[in-house]
Amino acid sequence: xxxQNTIAIHGxxxxxxxxxxxxxxxxxxxxxxHNTIVExxxxxxxxxxxxxxxxxAVHCMEDIxxxxxxxxxxxxxxxxxxxxxxxxxxxxxxxxxxxxxxTISNPIExxxxxxxxxxxxxxxxxxxxxxxxxxxxxxxxxxYFFNQHRFDQWKRVAGSKTAQLDHSDRxxxxxxxxVGAVAIDQYGNLAAATSTGGMTNKQQGRVGDSPIIxxxxxxxxxxxxxxxxxxxxxxxxTVLAHRVSCLMELxxxxxxxxxxxxIYEDLQSLGGSGGLIAVDTTGKxxxxxNSEGMYRAVKIGEQAIQTGIWRTMT
Amino acid sequence: xxxQNTIAIHGxxxxxxxxxxxxxxxxxxxxxxHNTIVExxxxxxxxxxxxxxxxxAVHCMEDIxxxxxxxxxxxxxxxxxxxxxxxxxxxxxxxxxxxxxxTISNPIExxxxxxxxxxxxxxxxxxxxxxxxxxxxxxxxxxYFFNQHRFDQWKRVAGSKTAQLDHSDRxxxxxxxxVGAVAIDQYGNLAAATSTGGMTNKQQGRVGDSPIIxxxxxxxxxxxxxxxxxxxxxxxxTVLAHRVSCLMELxxxxxxxxxxxxIYEDLQSLGGSGGLIAVDTTGKxxxxxNSEGMYRAVKIGEQAIQTGIWRTMT
Numbered sequence: 001x002x003x004q005n006t007i008a009i010h011g012x013x014x015x016x017x018x019x020x021x022x023x024x025x026x027x028x029x030x031x032x033x034h035n036t037i038v039e040x041x042x043x044x045x046x047x048x049x050x051x052x053x054x055x056x057a058v059h060c061m062e063d064i065x066x067x068x069x070x071x072x073x074x075x076x077x078x079x080x081x082x083x084x085x086x087x088x089x090x091x092x093x094x095x096x097x098x099x100x101x102x103t104i105s106n107p108i109e110x111x112x113x114x115x116x117x118x119x120x121x122x123x124x125x126x127x128x129x130x131x132x133x134x135x136x137x138x139x140x141x142x143x144y145f146f147n148q149h150r151f152d153q154w155k156r157v158a159g160s161k162t163a164q165l166d167h168s169d170r171x172x173x174x175x176x177x178x179v180g181a182v183a184i185d186q187y188g189n190l191a192a193a194t195s196t197g198g199m200t201n202k203q204q205g206r207v208g209d210s211p212i213i214x215x216x217x218x219x220x221x222x223x224x225x226x227x228x229x230x231x232x233x234x235x236x237x238t239v240l241a242h243r244v245s246c247l248m249e250l251x252x253x254x255x256x257x258x259x260x261x262x263i264y265e266d267l268q269s270l271g272g273s274g275g276l277i278a279v280d281t282t283g284k285x286x287x288x289x290n291s292e293g294m295y296r297a298v299k300i301g302e303q304a305i306q307t308g309i310w311r312t313m314t
Numbered sequence: 315x316x317x318q319n320t321i322a323i324h325g326x327x328x329x330x331x332x333x334x335x336x337x338x339x340x341x342x343x344x345x346x347x348h349n350t351i352v353e354x355x356x357x358x359x360x361x362x363x364x365x366x367x368x369x370x371a372v373h374c375m376e377d378i379x380x381x382x383x384x385x386x387x388x389x390x391x392x393x394x395x396x397x398x399x400x401x402x403x404x405x406x407x408x409x410x411x412x413x414x415x416x417t418i419s420n421p422i423e424x425x426x427x428x429x430x431x432x433x434x435x436x437x438x439x440x441x442x443x444x445x446x447x448x449x450x451x452x453x454x455x456x457x458y459f460f461n462q463h464r465f466d467q468w469k470r471v472a473g474s475k476t477a478q479l480d481h482s483d484r485x486x487x488x489x490x491x492x493v494g495a496v497a498i499d500q501y502g503n504l505a506a507a508t509s510t511g512g513m514t515n516k517q518q519g520r521v522g523d524s525p526i527i528x529x530x531x532x533x534x535x536x537x538x539x540x541x542x543x544x545x546x547x548x549x550x551x552t553v554l555a556h557r558v559s560c561l562m563e564l565x566x567x568x569x570x571x572x573x574x575x576x577i578y579e580d581l582q583s584l585g586g587s588g589g590l591i592a593v594d595t596t597g598k599x600x601x602x603x604n605s606e607g608m609y610r611a612v613k614i615g616e617q618a619i620q621t622g623i624w625r626t627m628t
Contacts, residue, residue: 125519
């Protein structure tokens with residue numbers, strides 16, 4: 001029996017105030033989310049795998065300047081870009097991850113190649129770039145990532161010791177922090193992928209939860225696939241994506257119950273903020289966040305695409 | 315009421331064949347393990363914290379060439395050293411981690427300073443070194459890490475695409491892969507710390523489980539403190555240290571049951587090999603490994619120090 005295809009994406013969680021998001025901006029975000037889901041769902045519909053669908057969806061968002069990943073990545077304290085990404089296959093539990101890379105247009109593609117081609121699983125910095133070159137991924141001129149808005153955003157905090165989540169109201173309310181996708185394909189296989197430019201003005205070499213399997217990304221065909229977004233340090237301390245899976249497997253919680261408990265108990269009790277998207281083995285989807293909003297979209301089987309920013313989907 | 319102090323350490327798990335370990339070598343390992351426990355236990359006895367005790371124990375092992383961490387680190391494919399370390403406090407769930415660092419004598423001290431002084435949690439490569447300098451940790455001449463035995467070990471596989479666990483019989487049977495410590499102090503607080511030089515001939519930028527919170531290191535005052543050693547990629551895919559904690563918390567397994575299940579079911583079902591040390595909130599200790607041996611030692615309260623290499627402690 002074929003499983004019902006499902007794909008869900010996020011474009012970051014944070015203090016997304018309605019009052020600050022102009023109708024034009026809101027429209028732009030919804031359009032970007034919608035188009036991304038269309039591309040991911042297309043792959044699932046023609047019999048592609050969940051891994052290929054989440055890679056495509058994250059790749060799409062990495063190419064859109066609105067999101068803090070790939071082309072739209074924020075500036076570090078040094079005025080450059082350092083990106084992280086990871087991917088996990090729920091069937092094999094194979095994973096690939098990269099961190100601290102500055103000259104690759106689509107970090108998620110590199111993470112996928114690490115998963116597929118390397119005996120290792122996680123590459124950082126110059127070693128990740130060397131691995132990319134070995135596998136035919138070209139370095140890109142760092143100017144590709146220049147964006148006046150991101151630059152201005154950074155300039156407001158540059159020189160201070162404070163790193164800022166992309167959505168922080170001290171920086172800019174209408175920007176998100178990470179992108180991610182989860183999916184289940186017709187073969188019943190789950191996958192999750194996450195990619196980020198990190199925090200505005202983050203110190204050189206800082207790595208958050210996005211490339212950490214178990215923290216920002218996790219997938220397991222026995223339970224669920226999860227991609228997180230928010231204040232990365234808290235997701236790492238709570239090993240949040242893996243936590244959701246363990247709550248389902250070991251406590252028989254439903255996907256929604258497990259996600260709620262992970263965000264509203266585990267994460268929130270430490271003072272962390274952010275959210276996650278998740279899909280279970282039946283194709284059910286959860287979007288849970290304790291921040292003001294989370295850019296997100298979903299397509300379940302043949303149903304219409306839904307996009308959301310604040311509490312309710314519209 | 316005071317909790318009974320306990321500290322346990324490992325110096326790596328792997329194919330440690332009795333036939334290959336000369337009596338002199340065995341004696342040297344047991345002495346190193348014994349001396350390390352003495353230093354860690356001293357801190358606990360005088361009222362120090364579990365965090366300070368595990369840091370001291372790992373620091374000691376980083377200074378001993380027998381172990382693959384700090385001074386005794388193996389060579390990468392590029393003929394240099396790239397070290398990783400992490401630490402976690404079970405009370406606050408605060409953590410610090412560093413990866414891909416080549417010029418710091420004691421990576422565990424740097425991980426501890428990241429935990430204590432940074433708003434971030436995980437630094438890699440040049441950013442980790444910059445952070446170290448900012449906090450008064452000096453870079454060291456890379457020659458400090460030169461060791462003829464390690465160099466010969468590397469030369470046997472250099473130029474090939476294969477990375478080797480330090481204990482692999484294709485490299486050398488009598489060497490371990492990682493060092494780690496777990497402890498509980500008189501205040502009932504747990505801590506875990508792990509440090510490694512990685513795999514002989516590993517590719518540039520490869521990061522394993524040692525600096526990954528949830529994979530190689532985890533501590534939580536509600537459950538246990540865990541430090542892992544073995545084929546890192548498998549510990550990352552199984553999020554093994556966090557898995558032990560979840561099995562205890564969510565399934566009410568004892569420490570020993572949880573460790574056995576994590577190693578013999580979760581890890582082994584993927585084909586992974588290695589082991590872990592763990593301590594629970596009552597000061598009970600588990601050493602579980604599916605490899606031939608694991609260098610280890612423990613001191614519980616006022617009891618005599620025990621050291622072990624193969625199945626039974628002696």
